[in-house]
Amino acid sequence: MISEDKVPLRKPLLDVLSGLEPTRTPLWLMRQAGRYLPEYRQTRSKARDFLDLCYTPELAVEVTLQPLRRYDLDAAIMFADILLIPDALGQNVAFREGEGPVLEPVRGRDALAGLNTEGLHQKLAPVYETLRQLAQRLPPPMTLIGFAGAPWTVATYMVEGRGSPNQAAAKSWAYTDPIGFDVLIQLLVDATAEYLIAQVDAGAEVLQLFDTWAGNLPPSQFNRWCIQPTADLIRQVKAARPDVPIIGFPRGAGPLYGDYVEATGVNGVSIDTGLSLAWAAKNLQKKIAVQGNLDPLALVAGGDILKSETDKIFAALAGGPHIFNLGHGIVPETPPEHVAELVSLVRSQDGQ
Ligand code: 1CP
Numbered sequence: 001m002i003s004e005d006k007v008p009l010r011k012p013l014l015d016v017l018s019g020l021e022p023t024r025t026p027l028w029l030m031r032q033a034g035r036y037l038p039e040y041r042q043t044r045s046k047a048r049d050f051l052d053l054c055y056t057p058e059l060a061v062e063v064t065l066q067p068l069r070r071y072d073l074d075a076a077i078m079f080a081d082i083l084l085i086p087d088a089l090g091q092n093v094a095f096r097e098g099e100g101p102v103l104e105p106v107r108g109r110d111a112l113a114g115l116n117t118e119g120l121h122q123k124l125a126p127v128y129e130t131l132r133q134l135a136q137r138l139p140p141p142m143t144l145i146g147f148a149g150a151p152w153t154v155a156t157y158m159v160e161g162r163g164s165p166n167q168a169a170a171k172s173w174a175y176t177d178p179i180g181f182d183v184l185i186q187l188l189v190d191a192t193a194e195y196l197i198a199q200v201d202a203g204a205e206v207l208q209l210f211d212t213w214a215g216n217l218p219p220s221q222f223n224r225w226c227i228q229p230t231a232d233l234i235r236q237v238k239a240a241r242p243d244v245p246i247i248g249f250p251r252g253a254g255p256l257y258g259d260y261v262e263a264t265g266v267n268g269v270s271i272d273t274g275l276s277l278a279w280a281a282k283n284l285q286k287k288i289a290v291q292g293n294l295d296p297l298a299l300v301a302g303g304d305i306l307k308s309e310t311d312k313i314f315a316a317l318a319g320g321p322h323i324f325n326l327g328h329g330i331v332p333e334t335p336p337e338h339v340a341e342l343v344s345l346v347r348s349q350d351g352q
Helices: 012-017 038-044 050-054 057-070 084-088 120-137 151-160 168-176 178-201 219-240 254-264 277-283 296-301 303-317 336-349
Strands: 075-077 093-096 100-103 143-149 206-211 246-250 268-270 289-294 322-326
Touching: 012 143, 012 206, 012 322, 038 050, 038 057, 050 057, 050 084, 050 093, 057 075, 057 120, 057 336, 084 093, 084 120, 084 151, 084 178, 100 151, 120 143, 120 178, 143 151, 143 178, 151 168, 151 178, 151 206, 151 219, 168 178, 178 206, 178 219, 206 219, 219 246, 219 254, 246 254, 254 268, 254 277, 277 289, 277 303, 289 296, 289 303, 296 303, 296 336, 303 336
Parallel strands: 075 143, 143 206, 206 246, 246 268, 268 289, 289 322
Antiparallel strands: 093 100
């Protein structure tokens, strides 16, 4: 007889990403920690500002765990932000109340001189500490997810200096001086690879790469600024830590999701709400685990539409490797009880 402590632990998210049959459909939600939860707002008020929240392990651990106390989810995603990398490279980054991130724009090659990886690990040490504490505290079937922004998306914020609807500044640089822009992209590839390797060493079991603005690249530029840097980054991470599964999220890539899955080396792909489920099942799921893609606004609405949209996702994706998630992050207006409703809808699909 095998004693209890010798039974291998089954983690649904890790199983799906390793090509195994999971004990149930893994479920987690992008931005599962955040402003829609009153306890998040309370913890956030204890920090000086948003960056301070990210860099204070005690508080970051607390907000990471908050959604897991309320809901039966299969993963924790460490609480941090994709803009910690520009901060760690030496760019001025601030989060202003009601305004979002504000960075001192990096425009052109001369501005790159002030950025380097020398202080990277020192600056990001609190993130690694957050992961170490989470790894100790997570209940066994839950998977710990680390993450970073993909080079293109992080570059768009660094060059624009803020969030923008069309990423005009980054595109203009990429079009007029592709060699110079590539220096920034390469710096991000190398820094992000180091960051992700350190996350694995601190306890992250899965990594997600957020390429939120991939879909605003025209198809002619998609390979150069989305696929190639991502492939390069994943090659570096896997050369150092071959076993860590990586989920890619090239939001808005449309049919180019197919090229992305073929060429980047990801183990799973997160699909946005705009992607056809039938297309994803046919073109992506035969090769790789598919994560997604409930509309975050259906979660705000709740009720009948939440149920019917959830049913449709299962009807399309239950036949292959599937991780249930949203097509983008939870929005602050989401009623917390709708998340509970969603969790029970997903569990009932598995007969639980
Ligand atoms: O006021 C607040 O409390 C800040 C809101 C907030 C939160 C909760 C920001 C500012 N970042 C975060 C956390 C965060 N950001 C996580 C936490 C883990 C989770 O629970 O999922 C993650 C994974 C991110 C990643 C992130 N930050 C992305 C990629 C994913 C996405 O949503 O597209 C992007 C684009 C950012 C930049 C950013 N950080 C914050 C804001 C408001 C923004 C968007 C700025 C813009 O484009 O206007």
